[in-house]
Amino acid sequence: MLNNPQQTQSGGEYLIDPHQWVDKYADYLYTYAFTRTNNEDKARDLVQETFLAALEKVDGFESRSSEKTWLTAILKNKVIDNYRKASSGLAKKTVSLDAGAGQTDFFVPDYNNWRPEHVPKAFGLEDDCPMLNKELNSILQRCLQKLPSQWLAVFTMKHMDDAKTEEICSELKVTTANFWVIIHRTKLNLRACLQRNWN
Amino acid sequence: MEMDEITKIAYNCRKATFLIEKQQLSSITMREKLELKIHLAGCVVCRIFMQQSANINKMVHNLLHDDTHTEMKLNDEFKKEMKDKIEQQLNNNKN
Missing domain, CATH: 1.10.10.10 (Winged helix-like DNA-binding domain superfamily/Winged helix DNA-binding domain)
Structure with missing residues (x-):
């Protein structure tokens, strides 16, 4: 399958063609990653990691879903992994309802009304x-x-x-x-x- | 509820905005609902906050779910690099 990029879709099944991935999906995936990370470099890296991870998993590609859906699902997991890394260390701290050090406190201490x-x-x-x-x-x-x-x-x-x-x-x-x-x-x-x- | 407890609720915008956020994404207890109702009845500022907060949630939802908003472009150089890496990987797999 991999070596037949010219082959067209048949019988409602989707084929996979990594040669076309960048042209077809890179901008879409980049936008997806950026809106969820708000970081251009991070988003770029995640897109690249997605393509490379997808290549490793090509054998497991389910022809029932489109390439785009499949790649997006891989990217989504990478985004969540990224969140996990970002929030590591959060568990140990107890975050109080009051603003922490260095943060804006929007309310008057003790009274709790708006400043x-x-x-x-x-x-x-x-x-x-x-x-x-x-x-x-x-x-x-x-x-x-x-x-x-x-x-x-x-x-x-x-x-x-x-x-x-x-x-x-x-x-x-x-x-x-x-x-x-x-x-x-x-x-x-x-x-x-x-x-x-x-x- | 005691009178001084009601006074506390009436002043506590910190707690009221907290409950507003929780209620918009999940649920709050009956008691919390009552507290919030009492607070909002007398606090026009938190009523504004609540409406603005709900609209921010709508905007964020659209941002994350609407494919039609402007697609961003990756630069061509990076795309070329990715293409090369993919081709390289494909060749490695063949061998």
Whole structure:
């Protein structure tokens, strides 16, 4: 199969042709990896690793799924591996609901109300049908890039395919309590970043 | 609930925003729901936060699930390198 790139699809089965992979899927896979890691170098490496890992697994290719689906599944596992690495060490620490050292605390200690300078303001994002335009999207991507990698891992994994919280916690070795604290902090920072950059 | 407990809930935006986040992605207890309701009734800022937070979740969801958003391009040099590596690997496998 490998040596017959000219062979066409027949009987609804998909064939595999690694010679075409880069031209056909590299940009797609790169976009997929970048939106989940927010790191260009990391995304590039993951795409390359995906192709090389796929070559090793060519024999196990199920002709029922398309090459694209198959490669994407391999990449997805690599992305999750990457999250796992990013969050290693998180398990040992107990993350408290208060902001840690070096972090913005959005609330007044003890009273727990918003600090005056961090009070969320209405700027359009709170509307029922907010302007979800390109500009806001690119601000969102830039804001995601600023997050600590552990937070990005937890947050993106939860939103990626609505995975169960318990699964994510065990994959990333995070306690459930820490998981929610990270989700909370991530959102506080993301929202503030969007407000700051949107005018 | 005691009065001073209600006062505490009314002030505690930290806890309220925490519960908002948890509720959007999972579930909270009946008691937590009640606490949040009491808080939101008197806190316009956290109500804004809640709506903005829900819309951020929608945006993130679209970003991760919508294939139609602009595809990024890998640079040609890196693509060439990858192609070479793939060809090399294929030749190794043949031998």
